Amino acid sequence: MDKESIRTLKEQAKSAKAASRVLYTASSEQRNLALLYVAELIRSGTEQILDANRSDMKEAEDRGLPKAQLDRLRLTDSRVAQMADGVLSVAALPDVVGRVRDGWVRPNGLRISRVSVPLGVIGIIYENRPNVTSDAASLCLKSGNAVMLRGSAAAFCSNSVISDLIRQGLVKADLPVDAVSMVGDTSRESAVEFMRLRGFVDCLIPRGGKSLIRSIEDNATVPYILDGDGNCHVYVDRTADLEMALSILENAKCQRPGVCNSAETLLVHVDVAERFLTRVGEELAEVEIRGCDRTRQVLPLAKVATEEDYETEFLDLILSVKVVDSIDEAIDHIARYGSGHSEAIVTSELLMADYFKKKVDAAAVLVNASTRFVDGGEVGFGAEIGISTQKLHARGPMGLEQLTTLKFIIEGEGQIR
């Protein structure tokens, strides 16, 4: 990346910062108005978006992009309509800016309150889905933040058109146009420079795979929130309703195996192992099982589970299985191999449910429910920004709230120390 590009990126960051100051105090009404304009502009600009997307698709096909990636890149009439609907549904969410989180009075009469305020400038690095452009921009605007979007090279034409439409919406609502901007240089070096815009980017949120996460861990100097691995477990306890357990396991494993809140490992109590695993063999026939010795006594066709299998987030129709002698063995297994994302127990015994909830250290612990519910929309946040696997600032599903920080307001009548 040449000096000229770095200079351009810094100038852009400066403009975003200036815009964020205006957004910081823009009313909820004005921010929502901008979102309504954006939705309208996306709808009326459908043909323009699809044209740009066709040119992205053509180039991607010529370059031989894998089918799955092509699918993520492709836009259709209905996908564009979904983008516009998404913007409207964000506009309809309750406002998070200015919410008084708590407050109290000190013995000396000082009144103290903590109020939610925007973070400032959010940076988003993402991959091929062009819908992230409008999704992320609308969540940031809704929460009073400016945003710098850095999409992939493959989606560049689509993203440029979408972000231009969003910027038109900002102008129509009399908000600063640079509250939303796209990073023009989509090289890897530019991504690294982007991660190092300390003092400009208040929070970086990556939406990508392991290599992006690794690059952020190695290079970023700006604060960030990681949306990391999900090596999630379902533990079927001695007293579990086995049909319920089967339905939860099937949902957690098969409904959408490629996402972080799907299950990767089944732990099953020895007392019900034979009965349950037999049912698993019958009902989850499409799933490849990799099991411990005791698993393979019930399911002799299963492969042997290695240490590596227990560590792996398969993101595929593969399930590692272990028979355990006790809930403690299950909890120890989770502590050792889990990634701290989502861990479920299926049980009928209150004591076991409470014990599991208390002992397991993860972003989400579920009792008698599928791990697939660990998701911004499913827990009721109305919008999906990501699922944090870190412990600071945000943990688990993230909503608009996590795009804010707080401000102490301290009011007195001349108090001094």
Place this chain on the structure above:
Amino acid sequence: MDKESIRTLKEQAKSAKAASRVLYTASSEQRNLALLYVAELIRSGTEQILDANRSDMKEAEDRGLPKAQLDRLRLTDSRVAQMADGVLSVAALPDVVGRVRDGWVRPNGLRISRVSVPLGVIGIIYENRPNVTSDAASLCLKSGNAVMLRGSAAAFCSNSVISDLIRQGLVKADLPVDAVSMVGDTSRESAVEFMRLRGFVDCLIPRGGKSLIRSIEDNATVPYILDGDGNCHVYVDRTADLEMALSILENAKCQRPGVCNSAETLLVHVDVAERFLTRVGEELAEVEIRGCDRTRQVLPLAKVATEEDYETEFLDLILSVKVVDSIDEAIDHIARYGSGHSEAIVTSELLMADYFKKKVDAAAVLVNASTRFVDGGEVGFGAEIGISTQKLHARGPMGLEQLTTLKFIIEGEGQIR
């Protein structure tokens, strides 16, 4: 730092992690019991602590450590008694672990709650004050965290004795001894290795100066919370009660100039500048004033304030002054030069107070009160861990709450997606 030392540090981190798992579910009663034992052991070990401190002091004097640093290193009977009292007062604070932050029910019947849980292992890097050893350890234990303490070379003997006493308290309370440990190697290289214990240290909190902060920004791979600069302003508005303003300014500047929540710059509205600055000249005679041209028309002996002065956290009896034409000019000055720590307005006009509270982006905004109140103890958190100048996780004064993260608990009766 040789490979052997790095291995030792990693082993120590592993032990801390294992201890943190036990502490994660230890009852509030057991954690408090440990703190009571620790206080008792510190009290009864006073002579032992003072002996070790004398040997630290002797070496420090021989090496010619500056007087201010010697004072921070020195322990006395009463300082040791204060350490023990500090531990007891932490024990007396309300428990933060297990607190249900909020909860709701989803349309499908899932019950969701968010509960405060310990972070895991906290790392503390600090300088010469040996009391930080017991202060930090007790806050971490109280909040259910293990802690790795990395003090300075100069305080090594004192810190070792204090941490040994704390570890004895843990054993007496039947908690794992490695819940509190000292890093033996106090070299700079060891500090860098410590910052890179990703996967072991869940949160690093530095308590030190600019060079430590810079080293963390450059080297850390573990999550951290920075306790950064405080370039704080007092803005005296057109309608301010000038005697109140004088008392607040005097308190904010002079009560303890060397701390981050002291004021560095006075902004004064032009309409009251002459009257107010005359009083400042009379009452704050011991303060060196560096002012703009209009300031120097009133206080001709004041030096000229440079750009650099407005950017500087003096931490000394120096005050930069600027006369402004409007509240907007004051707010712009703060946005440009402030470090986002604590910003105060003195005014009688409601509209101006509200405008300032809304427009100024800082960890704390104060109306008619001294910036010195921006402090964990003063806002009512009962204990002082630091004041965060970052926006993620913690902003402003930090209490026990900021040493926790959350866990989603999701409970159902077999729900699937």
